[in-house]
Amino acid sequence: MSDVLKLSGIEKIYNRGTAKEIAVLRGLDLAIAPGQVVALVAPSGTGKSTLLHIAGLLDTPDTGEVAIDGEDLGRASDKRRTAARRNSLGFVYQFHHLLPEFTAEENIVLPQLANGVARAEAVSHARSLLERVGLKDRASHRPSALSGGEQQRVAFCRALANKPRLLLADEPTGNLDPATSDTVFAALMDLVRETNLSALIATHNMELAQRMDRVLRLDGGLLRD
Numbered sequence: 163m164s165d166v167l168k169l170s171g172i173e174k175i176y177n178r179g180t181a182k183e184i185a186v187l188r189g190l191d192l193a194i195a196p197g198q199v200v201a202l203v204a205p206s207g208t209g210k211s212t213l214l215h216i217a218g219l220l221d222t223p224d225t226g227e228v229a230i231d232g233e234d235l236g237r238a239s240d241k242r243r244t245a246a247r248r249n250s251l252g253f254v255y256q257f258h259h260l261l262p263e264f265t266a267e268e269n270i271v272l273p274q275l276a277n278g279v280a281r282a283e284a285v286s287h288a289r290s291l292l293e294r295v296g297l298k299d300r301a302s303h304r305p306s307a308l309s310g311g312e313q314q315r316v317a318f319c320r321a322l323a324n325k326p327r328l329l330l331a332d333e334p335t336g337n338l339d340p341a342t343s344d345t346v347f348a349a350l351m352d353l354v355r356e357t358n359l360s361a362l363i364a365t366h367n368m369e370l371a372q373r374m375d376r377v378l379r380l381d382g383g384l385l386r387d
């Protein structure tokens with residue numbers, strides 16, 4: 163079976179050929195197998211965002227290949243990359259970025275409608291996701307009526323709404339206090355495991371990183387165990 167994410171020889175150099183040249187990624191390789199959860203540990207400024215943007219098809223490398231499920235998308239058309247982002251990738255950030263004027267449930271329904279799923283099916287899927295993260299009775303609340311940990315759990319459900327193959331997360335619990343971070347992270351991991359999702363999760367928290375299948379450090383533009 164092919165890797166869900168395969169990065170090969172990724173180079174990203176900003177301001178190439180000028181005095182301000184900065185080589186952020188220097189021939190980086192990464193393979194994530196189906197169902198594998200990888201922790202990305204990267205001190206500030208080492209290129210974590212650059213790497214997540216390239217893996218998430220939001221940016222392109224100068225050289226190298228980005229394959230999702232065996233399809234090379236690094237230099238595919240914008241249309242194809244947008245479709246892959248919608249269908250194959252889920253994103254979670256440090257802040258939830260939920261739509262404030264919609265309920266928790268609607269925030270999970272809307273991306274499905276945008277992908278052509280019928281409303282009844284989208285609602286049923288949203289409810290099942292909310293139930294799995296313990297928020298069944300919060301479905302009709304707007305984000306402002308939810309705690310920080312609850313907001314983030316809704317954001318996880320939204321990321322999984324379109325049944326992605328790969329979850330990309332940037333400090334998904336970085337905005338929460340340590341105790342809340344712990345339970346919310348456990349909820350995310352349960353959801354990821356239940357759906358056999360692959361994931362690349364950036365975190366500064368070594369204790370959380372150790373709970374993943376593999377811990378990789380970004381160092382000198384390359385990934386090391």
Ligand SMILES: Nc1ncnc2c1ncn2[C@@H]1O[C@H](COP(=O)(O)OP(=O)(O)OP(=O)(O)O)[C@@H](O)[C@H]1O
Nearest residue numbers: 176177184186204205206207208209210211212213
């Ligand atoms: N568009 C750009 N043009 C020039 N330099 C850039 C650009 N984007 C990022 N950089 C530089 O590349 C390096 C890596 O940036 P990146 O945002 O990937 O770091 P990061 O590891 O995500 O940092 P942080 O955790 O602090 O957000 C930094 O030195 C940054 O200043």
